[in-house]
Structure formats: structure tokens, C-alpha cells
Amino acid sequence: MDSFKALLIEERDGKVVNGFVRLNESQLDAGDVTIRVAYSSVNYKDALAATGAGKIIRRFPCVGGIDLSGTVIASGDTRFKPGDAVIATSFDIGVAHHGGYAEIARVPGDWVVPLPAGLSLYDAMALGTAGFTAALGVVRMEENGLRPDKGPVIVTGATGGVGSLAVDMLAKVGYHVVALTGKESESEYLRSLGAAEIMLRQSIDLTKIRPLDRGRWAGAVDNLGGDVLAWIASTMEQGGTIASIGLAASHKLNTTVMPFILRGVSLLGIDSGYIREPYRRGVWQRLATDLRPPHLAAMSRRIAFADLPAIFDEYIAGHAKGRVVVEVAGG
Structure with a gap:
């Protein structure tokens, strides 16, 4: 993939704006694991970041999206190999490190968790x-x-x-x-x-x-x-x-x-942003087993990547309900 689609958050004339751009892998941030993103999701934090309604973004420009699930393309971390299904959430993703609102992401290996058995890539972002x-x-x-x-x-x-x-x-x-x-x-x-x-x-x-x-x-x-x-x-x-x-x-x-x-x-x-292994993986295992919400499908809806910018105002206005999953590439 020579270039890929991403939702970039920028600051222009003192205002925070977001819009789709084309990037290439050389423009991604440093990291051990490169991932083809299947899904991301929308959180209140994402809406605050993308609209500038909250002081969330710590550097501009930044690809939004604090969550992502997808498949490993390349890895310098021996814990992961090409083809592995993985989840990456929290840490600096989407606020100070290019995030999940892109078809390709690169993150440090310590931010990545293997997709637990029993969850699909879609399920992982319905949870997010x-x-x-x-x-x-x-x-x-x-x-x-x-x-x-x-x-x-x-x-x-x-x-x-x-x-x-x-x-x-x-x-x-x-x-x-x-x-x-x-x-x-x-x-x-x-x-x-x-x-x-x-x-x-x-x-x-x-x-x-x-x-x-x-x-x-x-x-x-x-x-x-x-x-x-x-x-x-x-x-x-x-x-x-x-x-x-x-x-x-x-x-x-x-x-x-x-x-x-x-x-x-x-x-x-409850600081979900920076809690590390093995605690992080253990919580995801619980989400795939006894704590898996039985009504996850009913409370989730899927939107196309192209429709993402229009959803942020719903969150800012307090009208959001349940979970919104962004189909970045599917899978």
C-alpha cells in the first residue's frame, strides 16, 4: 500500500480541525509493530480530541482514534508476527501518537495485546x-x-x-x-x-x-x-x-x-490509559470470557470510515448511546 487514508487532527489559526488525508508509512510514528487496521471505535475522548472541545490532543498534527484492532503487517517485537490478530488501545494512541483512524498504524509492542480467543476484531472494538x-x-x-x-x-x-x-x-x-x-x-x-x-x-x-x-x-x-x-x-x-x-x-x-x-x-x-502487562492482557481475557457483555451486539452499531467526522457532534451534545464501531478496513 503506497499510501493510506487517515483522519488527521490539526490546529489551524488557533482552531482544531479534522479531515481525511493520504499518508504513507514513512509518516507514521515510531514503533515496533505495524498493523493493518480493521476497526476502530468512537469514544467521548475521541470526540473531544477531534473537535477541540477538550484539551485532549497533546501534539499536532495527530491521527485520531484511541482504539484499534487489526492484523500485524510487520513486527520488530518477537511477541508478535505478521498475520497476528491484535488490539491496541490507550497509552498515547490518538492523542500524542498516530492512532486508529487510519488504514495503517504503527505502535510500540508494549501497547499491543493479542486478540483473545472468543473475540473477533469487530467485537474488540465494540468493546474498545x-x-x-x-x-x-x-x-x-x-x-x-x-x-x-x-x-x-x-x-x-x-x-x-x-x-x-x-x-x-x-x-x-x-x-x-x-x-x-x-x-x-x-x-x-x-x-x-x-x-x-x-x-x-x-x-x-x-x-x-x-x-x-x-x-x-x-x-x-x-x-x-x-x-x-x-x-x-x-x-x-x-x-x-x-x-x-x-x-x-x-x-x-x-x-x-x-x-x-x-x-x-x-x-x-480507574486509569485504563497506562496500566501495563500482565494486568492489561488479563482484563482482555475477562472480556472474552465471564465479563463478555451478552448484549454487546445490540448496543453496538457500525459506521463506514467516511462517515466518522459526522458522528463527533453527537458525542459532544450528549446524545451518544452504546458503542459506535468504525469500519476502517473491516476484517
């Missing part, structure tokens, strides 16, 4: 960073003692990519899942993923958060941050555990130490 992050949150909470018999688990931002996948995973392995959403119209969708209860964000008075409220949750997967996370902390049961994953509402947290020192609540920061 969102699925990896949700699963990492579940694994970390389990390590902290969470089990289905401990009590309900609340998932905030439940209709988003991470939220939907977390609901599906947790319900599959036996948790009583309460889905918190601001979108009443999506209640049936969340029930179809296994949510036992739907709670509307509008039902919570976030102007009157008590230092300690009635304990309700054994676990929580929070994608919002801000006052919602403060409310969750105040309503955790004794020994409860919170996986802090996102900041869609706010990066600020105004709370007290009381839930942590009087109820032994644990607040776990």
Missing part, C-alpha cells in the same frame, strides 16, 4: 477502551471485596459507552444493578441490558448532599464525577467501593472524609 475501562473497574472493585451478595451496584451515565457495558457486565455476573440516567426515554434500553432498577438523575437533589446519607450501594461505577460522585460517596454502604471512571459532569469533587473514615468506603481511580 470503553469496555476495557468498564471491565477494569469491575476487576478493581472485586479485588476490593465486592461480590454480588454484598448489595446493589449503581452505574451512573448508564446510557454511555462505559455505562452501558458496565451495566451489561455486572448484571451478567449476578449483581443487582441500578442504572442512573438523565434520559427517562432510555429506561427500556437499560432494562434490556440487565438493569434491575432505573433511577433518574432528576430525582436527586444535588444541592442538598449530606456528609452521610442512608447507605444504599455496595458498589458504584461512576462516569460523571462532580456532585453525583459526592452524592454516591455519601450513600455508600459500610465497606462499599466506588470505581471513579469519568468526569462527564465535572472534574471537581466537593465532599467530606466522613464516608471514607466512618464507613470504610473505598474510592478507586
